[in-house]
Amino acid sequence: MSENIPADQSIDAARVPEDAITASILAAVAEHRLPAGTKLGEQALSDLFACHRSNVRRALTSLAAQHVIELQPNRGAFVATPSPEESREVFEARRTIERTLARLAIKRARPEDIAEMRRLTVQEAEARARSDKPAELRLSRAFHMQLSVIAGNSVLRQFLTELTLRTTLILGLYGDRGSSSCAKDEHGPIVDALEARDEARLVALIDEHLAHLEAGLDFDCPANRAMTLAEQLIPQRPL
Amino acid sequence: MSENIPADQSIDAARVPEDAITASILAAVAEHRLPAGTKLGEQALSDLFACHRSNVRRALTSLAAQHVIELQPNRGAFVATPSPEESREVFEARRTIERTLARLAIKRARPEDIAEMRRLTVQEAEARARSDKPAELRLSRAFHMQLSVIAGNSVLRQFLTELTLRTTLILGLYGDRGSSSCAKDEHGPIVDALEARDEARLVALIDEHLAHLEAGLDFDCPANRAMTLAEQLIPQRPL
């Protein structure tokens, strides 16, 4: 018997070059290293990953299907730039799905699941303490994804995979200013409610958490998009 | 100014061959013309649509991303065969999403929206009266999709597009026997509740409707999959 191959794409260590490309781009977007609007040229990527351009092409179409990038005919691939309207819809969809995931998770969470959630909140707090933004983003996303794993519905889990990524893009575009967003530890109380099997409290906390995230967005000041040359070459002085 | 091109793929009349292929396969699956497990050969499709094999390839990867077909490496593309577990998850996801869509639709439905819903139920009843299964399936799906259009959230609408298709596949595999499923007009009362802006009733009706569909599944008797040669050549007599 041959070993089972995990269906989900894990960061790095990919079986085929196509997966390495998608994983790298996904990770870069998830950690705010690739700003919205960045052009992803085919040749640049095929050079980087030392593979044929057809692999790059497949990876890009796959990412486009997840709304992580946008394909413009005869123009190329760009990191997606969600509109304010789209952002609203993404948050609404997230609330819907995470509410259900929370209810499911309450019924199924085992002690080790809760311990894993707790561990993620601790690691996230550590990352925040040392101002490691990429790790913080990654762990925050992992927290929400872990909830979907516990819930045990792979369809909803896959939807949430896409939605959390799009949320990260949105935060990069419209949020993160004013130290709002994930400043405090909002995940800790969520684990508490999950451990207490307090469904009403858990759902309320998640709703609040997502509402808080969304309320922190500022659509009038869309910074953090792909920088032009001028912005990159003429650095504005820090306050 | 050039005209805007509708982003959603409509049946037939496609801009590029790739869209024609995806639309045709989607329509065939949505009307139970393509049973689960059917092999979709690349050359067969490129002959049918008189296009290059690369177009077929793109169409197939797109369909695989929507879980309508399954791509097996070095083996080819097959119409997806959802497992009982996957079926349960799809229905759970549908309930979650349609509940929210119902609540949103109540807030936004205009008179002409309700008229359109009513019109779809009438057409569906007519199709059922003349035993036009494909039209019935198509119109039933259109009913649910129209609810998502009224709700005005394109993210959730796209999720539902995928879920309704997968549901149709599931019904073809495990359902439709014993004249259950869409035998009665369950859509009519839904429109009534929507028109009355009765949120509790609307949500309850949709929950019931989906639960009824799911309850009609029979996982022990997975008929209607891709027929083997023997099944196709030796017809069993009708009762």
Next chain:
DNA sequence: TCGCCAAAGATTGTCGACAAAATTTGTTAG
């Protein structure tokens, strides 16, 4: 007669080359 192995055929996957389109660069006129 049944099961196993090998060859032939068909299908999928990969690659490089060319065509089409867009972007950039350079030039010239106003």
Next chain:
DNA sequence: CTAACAAATTTTGTCGACAATCTTTGGCGA
């Protein structure tokens, strides 16, 4: 000095051919 036009370059899209893999067919021996 600016704007507009044209050439050159870069980038994307398409195609056909070949390699790798799987499936089927035919043959052999137990």
